[in-house]
Amino acid sequence: MTHWYIWYHYRNQMDHLSATNRVATSNALTWREAIDRLEGAYSEHTLRSYRADFTIFDSWCIANNLCSLPASPSTLAAFIAAQAPELAANTLRRRLAGIRKVHRLFHLQNPADDEEVLIAMRRALRSKKRRPRQALGLTKELRDQLVAASGDDLAGLRDRALIMVGYDTMCRRSELAALRVEDLTPLDDGSMLALIRRAKNDPFGDGRDGFVSAAAAEALKTWLEAANISEGWLFRRVNPGWAGLDALHPHSIGRILKQRAVAAGLPAEIVSRLSGHSMRVGAAQDMVANGADILPIMRSGGWKSINVVARYVQSVELAKLASWRQ
Template identity: 60%
Template structure:
């Protein structure tokens, strides 16, 4: 590009209070359409955090030296998880490559800093509580016969059956549903976190989950578009439910069901996915079958989920 940006402190000689120019923001816009919006948000957020740290410590974020990046990782490791540190490095790498600058992330000094930071963390990542079938049924039974209650019943049943991540769950569309002869249905999960090119996967709904879905869509008069939608002041919204609302609705259902407070607090938007995987394992399904059902590509991730399954069922 022929650009050698150097971002430093604003020129204080003129008494300027304007923020320093950040040409990297415009460079990231070139990636629109080539990467998911979630990835682009991460790049912007993570490099912005790196930039602020650099400016606060009188360092140049672009181009950055390996030592600067290593020092940043050491400082950020105090409050950030290992996965977050890796994501920060991905953003720094991408921005430098966009400007065709030498990439400081690939230096051994950075690798050592990251390894040191990761060894300082506890090895086992925090995991969402699995919402297994028994807890699922308890929460569904506690949902009231209101428009929101019917939606929440459908959300819990569909989320469990399809093993969807919360971001996938709120994007499910009614026109992607195909009813099957056994009384259930299959639904296209259009785009997943690990599906960069949008090939999608099929999620399967039991007859019970399909009945909850039908009850909700008929009550809400939904004929196409997003299945799960917000209801504000009794009015159905056109756009899909926000992903952050999934965990809130699970916790609300758990509170109504009288679930103990520690269990309620441990529920998250990932709980249905984790719980369904655990149930599949205890039902004797193979790891490959579970990976296929949930669209996983990493054996390690699935292994961590099912490793906390309730193995007491085998004693029955």
């Protein structure tokens, strides 16, 4: 009886693990199709995140003989605990959002709402430092150094225009890369308006106007004439002697800033902190230093959250307060 009892429970356990693996394998064919149905309703970046994050969760479940769809609260809590030491808080939140979305697509009970998961997430987040690393603000002084370090060849003309337009419009790197000639409206004083058609916090494309100063507009015209661009993407990859047809990739904007900072002879610690967000941050900091209030800054940069802007300009506000005390 003892041997039969052991054999019976062993077979039951093996059948359960086999069934779990079959479910996971079947779900691998269906959850991707479910995410595909979201095409057009969400940005490509969001859909890539959903696919990547649920793939990681699904693979972890298979490796641990657990079911990913539907996932139990204990499974999701264990996944969070396993991922927490390696991931930043925002990445952990994004993973959870992807898992939650896939469950909703199948009208399944959402394990992320269970108290066990909420406690696991809270425990993981308490182990993290909440203060994010902020990009160095490309203030006017730094901007002018990078502009001066941009030569008169085709790449230099592009980079000069990109830095000046990025600073003026306070565009995110993706918004800057998406600008087109057709989005520009010349004004009588030599300046321009640039239509920023869509942003990550503007999913339905209401758009906003970015101001381009006369100096930046002149640099932009010089680049467009030299590159023989009369329509389509404003900023493009430069090949030896000619400009390509495709838009500059958003990730390359940070690299361009770093390259021009190196050419300007700036210290390595400054170069390392520059990113595609630096022009946006620096312009906001300069506006505060010149007495602008938060709300006009938010309108200029297309921010919806006052907390984000406040974090960007905090160091400038503290410096102003210190000067008033002296």
